[in-house]
Amino acid sequence: MFEVGRVSAVRAAITRAQKWPGIAQPALWARTAGSSFVFGGVLVALITALTPTSFDHAVLQYANAAVAMSIGIAVLLTGRRVTLVQFHLLVVTAILQITLSVTFATGAAAVSFATLYVFVGCAAFFVAWPTAVLYLGLAMLCSTTALAVTGSVPWWTGLVTAATTAAVGVIILALGQVVAKAELDEVTGLPNRRGFERILSAEVSRASWEKTGPAVVLICVDARAAVQQAFGDRAADALMQQLTSTWLGVLGPGHVLARRSDGELALMLPATTEHDAFALTQRLRQEATREFSAGVSAWAAGESSTPVLERADAALRRAQSIGRNRTMLESSELPPLAVQLSDALAAEDIGVCYQPVMRLDDPDVVIGVEALLRWSPALGPDLNAGEVIRVAEDHDLIAALDQFVLRRACLDAGWVQGRFPGLPLMLSVNVSGLELVKQGYAARVVDTLRTTGWPADQLVLEVTETVLDVDRPSSINALHELRRHGIRVAIDDFGTGYSSLSRLHTLPTDLLKLDGSFVSSIISPSAPRLLQAVAGLADALHLPIVVEGVETARQAAVLRDMGFTMAQGYHFGRPQSREDVAESIRHQATTSGPALGG
Structure with a gap:
């Protein structure tokens, strides 16, 4: 049963990785995408100005460059609010704009513009590998086709730029996977302490622009230490696998469950009040086969992720100090009562x-x-x-x-x-x-x-x-x-x-x-x-x-x-x-x- 639970937990973790990529942070991917658009737009405009004879429609190149720079500036200004779906749209838009510039250029200018497809490879750092493969496949197809359409360079030139883009993308994707694995717990497949704190920081950055922020629940599985002492590490790990597998089936989209230490779990609930988070712990308690203590708190506007973690930790220690199987709330604001x-x-x-x-x-x-x-x-x-x-x-x-x-x-x-x-x-x-x-x-x-x-x-x-x-x-x-x-x-x-x-x-x-x-x-x-x-x-x-x-x-x-x-x-x-x-x-x-x- 524990093995089945482990498989389910891993599958659930993969599914969640698709919804919330391991490395992705709104602020980081927005800065990367915005800077790439601005740099690409400036480069297209500069080459067009230096070699106007390489283009049949220079006005089109200037317009394309202006659109790219405008998109880049807008993303940089509002990047913390850029969602993952919008990031996907930005990548596709970049591929289409590069293809447009390559198609309406000739000779060396067309090849120069084709090197911008490498930026698509950089996007692989922020997404799960299936999505990265789609990015790279589309970029390679467009690169090969666009250079072939120009007729001003050998047909195999597109293969070189496509292969270069793919190689850069694969290397960056591999590096991203290494970083992601450093933030995953080997037993449960969930984010570890480092991964959870980074994900929470990303959500706090997003919440700074919204009306509601995340709530945090820290959970201590009271029975784990006793199980480990009586039956060993494997039994204790199996307990955590079973418990997390059960809870992953209860949590909603966007909820992030992580393992902070051997017997301690953490839950991040985007755009959730502390009272809703408290109610959710009661539901988790109904689904759990073991008793646990929990501490709840919510993010307050203007603060970083550290204070909310400290409050949740204080609430957890209070819950443990007065008895087993309790949930305590450490509020960011005192309610009227x-x-x-x-x-x-x-x-x-x-x-x-x-x-x-x-x-x-x-x-x-x-x-x-x-x-x-x-x-x-x-x-x-x-x-x-x-x-x-x-x-x-x-x-x-x-x-x-x-x-x-x-x-x-x-x-x-x-x-x-x-x-x-x-x-x-x-x-x-x-x-x-x-x-x-x-x-x-x-x-x-x-x-x-x-x-x-x-x-x-x-x-x-x-x-x-x-x-x-x-x-x-x-x-x-x-x-x-x-x-x-x-x-x-x-x-x-x-x-x-x-x-x-x-x-x-x-x-x-x-x-x-x-x-x-x-x-x-x-x-x-x-x-x-x-x-x-x-x-x-x-x-x-x-x-x-x-x-x-x-x-x-x-x-x-x-x-x-x-x-x-x-x-x-x-x-x-x-x-x-x-x-x-x-x-x-x-x-x-x-x-x-x-x-x-x-």
Whole structure:
């Protein structure tokens, strides 16, 4: 199957080479064609002026020269917009103009004009070999015929000029093929890193004259390294051949798929928005048999190809840092929603509410709060916290958002606790996986605690199972460092991810936040068996559990009878302001409680 895939990939690569020749760049072929037209026109006009007796119709030669120079100047001025089809037309036009000048000249002048057919051989550098053969064949036919028609030179003179044109064309074609092969990946037949960057540069040059530019997708095939380690290089190469063959059948005309390194692919999408490129990666994901991480960005007017590649690479690294099989967007421009979020952060116009965490054996006692983000854009629909976080992650605002929420929560919790000195209130704050893996994250958290005065042993940072499932040393090391400073770590939404239960005792974890979907299964006074199993597991591992999503007194009673000690949900209180939290504590039966998880 892999061999069939390789053949298909090679065939597809050949087909794409016909549409987008390996060496062809609009700016380069335009400069070459334009200069040839101008030089040829000047040469015809000069020879006509020096040897007027060699022509029966000198005016015709001058007119032909003027047309050639005009075409050349126009191509040089607008060359970046010259398409491949137009380049073909220019070559045919040049052959016809040279033939016209040769036909209406005599003797040495006719032979001199025939040497201009060599320019057609130069065009072979920019096209695939079948097209180059057509160019050279037409030039040889016209050269031989035109010189024979003049009758002023021996018939075999045309054979000499035709053979010379063919020889030059073949040499240039061979050189072009050598250069093209240097830009191809031997395994997949796709452009390599060098070829992709040149093709992208060419597309950016073209886009400089258009309204829309290219989008770039960088893809890392997550499984390749594991396949190579387990089965060797041939199996890893076969995986890449199969994957690229599948994707070549999905991509449209003009789309360029390349292999930048062993496990990394690149995709150039002409005249495509970043959001359309993002959508295409989802389609590729549906067709793929292996998971992959992807980074997307689009070219912005006025920039070279380097910035768009850097943004796409940054997006790819972000996707890899927060989990497998993710696509991240690094936008060249902030969309209106992200602009509003950025402005709100700058103005500190982001809300933070607090949902009480209660003791199940004494539901009137608030022992902690979870900080919850609240923000409604002035323009557009309301967003929940998850949607706001996704906007921040997609547009490189998550660091500022995380820092703002943590600082505000510490200050607000300090304000509440200042009114109840004997209350060891626990503060829980969610952590973005993108921030957790960044160098120095733990130090930034500790610095925030220092500047706000909030005790480290009263802070709980919540991370999702997905973040921990990535099992990256950077994230695990950050959690260990946080715990060394006395900060507790909780696994949020426990039970909804893919973490192995056998890893719980090895992860840097102090407590679990049980997802509310478990609580919704309580529809009778009896306890669901799954909840009983979770309670037993936590007890065996000595991990306290906070049950989320408790909405009724019945649910609270069942959980209490099962041995769960802490819970939060609408039954105990909705997310509220710090003033409302203080008011709730004021009406408690007692003014202090044990530390969360104690």
